[in-house]
Amino acid sequence: MKQLKFLMVAFTLLMGVSLTSCLSDDAGESMYDGIGYVRTKGNYFADPDGNMYYPTPASVTEMEAQGFNMLGTDLAYIAFKKVEDTPTTKTVDNITPQTYRIKLVSAAAVDSYYAETATSVEDMESSVLESAPIVTLEPTDNYGQTYKPWMYGTEMLVLPVSWKMENKEEMLKQHTMKLVYINDDENESGTELVFYLIHDKGTDTKTDVFAVRNKAYDIENIMESFKAKNGSYPTTITIKAKTDVDGATLPENYTDYSISLNWSTQSKSN
Structure with a gap:
């Protein structure tokens, strides 16, 4: 059983490849609006399309209390809720990078090297x-x-x-x-x-x-x-x-x- 538990804990960082949306449905509001991999850029995250995600200081502090070090992380796997004073949708035809303010729901660093x-x-x-x-x-x-x-x-x-x-x-x-x-x-x-x-x-x-x-x-x-x-x-x-x-x-x-x-x-x- 210890071996299986070890595997399952490790696999939590293998889920997903890119940022995806998870909007509310008939079952009720989702725990998050988006989830996936992003790179950390100081005080914000960026995805491969250039979109920028600025987490609220309170949610960063909450993640740091759980062991996440934003300043010491390159690639991260995050789940987040969008803060209401930012756009909640992005049109497919709009290739201009968007900027969002977000509240982190979870954040985990991926082992990163050169x-x-x-x-x-x-x-x-x-x-x-x-x-x-x-x-x-x-x-x-x-x-x-x-x-x-x-x-x-x-x-x-x-x-x-x-x-x-x-x-x-x-x-x-x-x-x-x-x-x-x-x-x-x-x-x-x-x-x-x-x-x-x-x-x-x-x-x-x-x-x-x-x-x-x-x-x-x-x-x-x-x-x-x-x-x-x-x-x-x-x-x-x-x-x-x-x-x-x-x-x-x-x-x-x-x-x-x-x-x-x-x-x-x-x-x-x-």
Whole structure:
């Protein structure tokens, strides 16, 4: 039962991909008007379309009392109610970013990092410590929902990472997941961007339970460099990771996880 509970708690940060509305219906008023992922910009949040969400100071204080640190967070998963003195609707044809004042109902930080670079796979393998496999980048929750890697705009690559660890919350900080880009023009495709996910388990020596968390990586500079060299953003992003279903044995070969991107429908930040 402890293992299942650990999984369910971790999966709460895997829900949703973008901000969606949840307006009141016949069943009564919703607990929130919108829910989804946003980036923090000092005292406000922004979504990939450039819309800005200014939370009331009281609701920020309430979230901070529950452990949320707005100033120390990059990507966040929030639910909110719109404050009545701001627009409550946004027309589909209106592409101008909107500004809203909101009351936070819930807020959780997503583990966020910057992608690293290496000149070759050999350079990466010699300079970045890898001591354990992951289980998968496509975990399935207890309700049968499978989660996969996805892009937040053109800015961040979000990976739902599953691995094995000791059943102690304090051991989470021992596990690091570094995303590495090989900066080698000779091996770069004009349509595919390739990353390597490297897992170091630190001092953890056990594989008692599954851990599942979203890991977000800022790849904006890499994406812009790719576009400058190739004329457009990649249509495929591939993440290579060493996987083992038991989370114990580090294999020699990598498993590929790919994202197909359609920039005509993909939200992009400016």
